[in-house]
Amino acid sequence: MTITTGLVVANIYYNQPLLTDIALNFKVSNSKAGQVSMFTQIGYAAGLLFIVPLADMLKRKRLMIIDFALIIISLLGVALSKSIHLLYFASFLVGLTSVIPQLLIPMVAHLANPHERGKKIGFVMSGLLIGILLSRTISGFVGAHFGWRSIFYAAAAVMFILWGLVYWLLPEIEPTYKGKYSHLMKSLVHLFMSEPKLRLASFRGALLFAGFSAFWSTLAFLLKLPQFNEGSDVAGAFGLVGAFGALAVGFMGRLTDKMDAFKLSTFTILLVIISFIIFYFSSHSIAGLIIGVIIMDMGVQSTHISNQAIIFSLNAEARNRINTIYMVSYFIGGSAGTFLASQIWGLYQWSGVCAIGTILSVIVLCVHLVNRKKMQQNTTASVA
Template sequence: MTAATPGISDRQVAMMAVGCALAVSTIYYHQPLLPQMAASFGVTPAQASLIATLTQLGYAVGLLLFVPLGDRVQPRKLASLAIAVNTLALLACAVAPTFALLAACSFGVGMTAVTAQIIIPAVSGRATPARRGRVVGSLLGGLASGLLLARMLSGLVGAHLGWRAMFVLASVVDLALLAIVIRNLPASTGLTVVRYRDLMRSLVALVREERLLRISAATGFLMFAAFSALWASLAALLARPPYGYGPATIGAFGLAGIAGIASAPRIGAAVDRIGTRNMVLVGTITVGVAFALVAAGGRSLAWVIAGMVLLDLGNRAALVASQARIFALRPESPSRLNTVYMVSYFIGGATGAALGGYAAQRDGWIGLAAVGVVLALAAVMVNAFAPDKAVVALAEGQS
């Protein structure tokens, strides 16, 4: 999947990409199933979108509380514990008797689904600056595969066995993830001896001292807000006339992510070649164009599919470039840098899910598109203040 990097083999990088895929799947299984959940508990589609919002918020909280420990605790031990608790949370969702309990358990699922964000800094920290973009691209390609797996699998299982069965199956997938992590996640040799309280305080110091981290975090917030706005409301829109699709068909729309999966390693190589700022700019503009196409979603599925493909490509380009540039800032603190970025990223996801669900219910495809375009334009403006290519390249070279 990528060239060998110091201290880690090609096989380990490939297996960790698979691990990222299985780990991130957990927070996306619910998306094609939201109309089923709404019908099961007698709530509206907009109320059902609360499941998506709480899952993303839980993920952000888990990133904040647990991922920084990757600089203090062996990543393999930390990830194994997170997977074990996540398995229990998934089973709790499967048997939840009320919508309120399902919402609470969904928060727990998100909170403990952070294994991919433990894996990424542990593996990318072993890469040289010249290859960091490629390694990050390979791991994020695994994440993209996870999104595709989650949406397609949950759509099919939900259509034939119901949404509860999907959460039972997800707990079995977690067991496979645990085996992969135990056998393949490399041990860290640069752990920090620091109290948890001081570790958390250091996050504030990183935000205060690293301007590029602040810019990257803000860009990630806006980009994933746009991405989640579409996916949190897509099932409800496609279940309406003129389409009236069920979970299996809605889940198949995840195939739009294939282009992003295939392009992830190439995006990483392009980041190494043209610079992080330029790639983020390409990504933000692409997302804006994607939502301009989504605006015509009520007329033809062709516009929806084209917009989804561009949205996935644009979001992926910005994500790979942003993570490549933050990992170059302080090599001794990869987990904490990743924590700051990903907490902002998934708070953005929760915000976008709420905005998208509201806008779609009120104004349909046009309302959803308006939310996405505004978020994309804001991301373009934020990135305009990022250091230029030469400054970033210098920082990468010094690391």
């Protein structure tokens, strides 16, 4: 489950180190190329909203098998795109279909004992984070040596192999929801309105991921400037740096089971704020960018695990729908951060991107502190 999660989620992030190459290939501006990443994230949010809830009413494994076929078609569509608009559409489809990790993570929460839920989620999330970060490293290297389209052909082949492994090895889980799809979708609204802790976790996740996406979607543009003059391979190599932060995520998951989640989240949100301050003063420093990436990834992903431990303790029978609400919010935030950064880059470049990340993470910290009582009630519920 961890391996599948890491390899499938990578599909969403392959394009980020390649955006300057895509801009040159299609003879468009960096801002227009940046929208490739935005459309992928919008597609992912749409897949979370319309596909993931089906796991509460359909057999999980059967749903994944169908989805894998669609992922392969979408990746080939990206590799074969002849115009930037076709690439936008194919990238949207890649995001739409690459939702299998969000079918597996609630399964982990379902199978884990309550007192180990944070630890188990943290283990799978470590695989997911490594997949996200190493996808940039691999695609940057492949793009620099074989062209940006090559990674998508390779990804389609990997998905075909995973398709077979999931079919043969993954156990089936029977659905718990017996109603209609329309009623299932309406229940999302009810869950969102009736669970203030879910709304708070969704808000925190969305804004932090917006800043995270703003950074990663413009890093290749920064590294292309004269003070660095580096290509997609170096932009992708920063994924290796971020992978060090992933090593801490499993540890943070265990801490979520043992200590006050409010205090832990306060610390992890502060890490994100500090990282963007470091980024601001590192527009000419590779070393500063490396330090900032490690700190930012630790902060964002650890807060994400804390959020998930909270939401998965709310309603065991609706975990897929709860995860849908949280992750749709998360990736709406990510796509908004990507779009905002691509627009701000044209006006203020790196300082504007750092300002976006700092402002968003400070807002998260303020909302987090104001809602202290709700968060600590959540901690009590999770331990119980």
